[in-house]
Amino acid sequence: MSSAGVVLLCFIKSRINAAIYQEILEHFMLPSADKLYGDADFISQEDLTPAHTAKSTKTWFNDHGITVLDWPANSPDRNPIENL
Template sequence: FPQSVMVWGAKSSAGVGPLCFLRSKVNAAVYQDVLEHFMLPAADQLYGDADFIFQQDVAPAHSAKATSTWFMDHGIPVLNWPANSPDLNPTENLWGIVKRKMRYARPNNAEELKATIRATWALITPEQCHRLIDPMPRRIAAVIQAKGAPTKY
């Protein structure tokens, strides 16, 4: 693509939530703003009053003390996530699906790219999300059993 954009998207085993296109580098304050204005409404939409566990990688903005405090203040448990484990991350697999669906798209600028991403994201079904997230407890258990060594996943 001639342009690139930074995007945050909510997903759960129940489906996808809204996308947030970011204009600046993501620091803890920017990330907490995304959580407040995109993740919380998405969680309400996807889970209602049901409890959930939030999963994120260990990017500096995600692992900042202020971000940890934000999650504690909002009563949201966060799954501890090992560094350098993109193969375990359902988000990576979901973006892989989006990229494959977009392979023939030819956006000419950032706005067209955003529109293409939005349209493609809207095609992601709850069933696809469920297939990505449902096996996570087994995958995590396999990594623990292998003491961090490679697994069949």
């Protein structure tokens, strides 16, 4: 979800590691971002879970030219889903 709207929902049936997270980014986040923002830039907000902070995930974001806003794990400001 974003300020621009909501799109694809991904149901996850396994534990998340960096490789699985990057597949989710590739197949769900990128198409959603393209639909919401087109060619405009956007910032992805990530917390400090291991899949989000893995070197390979940081490389994935860098390779795709996506800016990442780091956010503390368990931040009360990090739960916008309740407002959705």
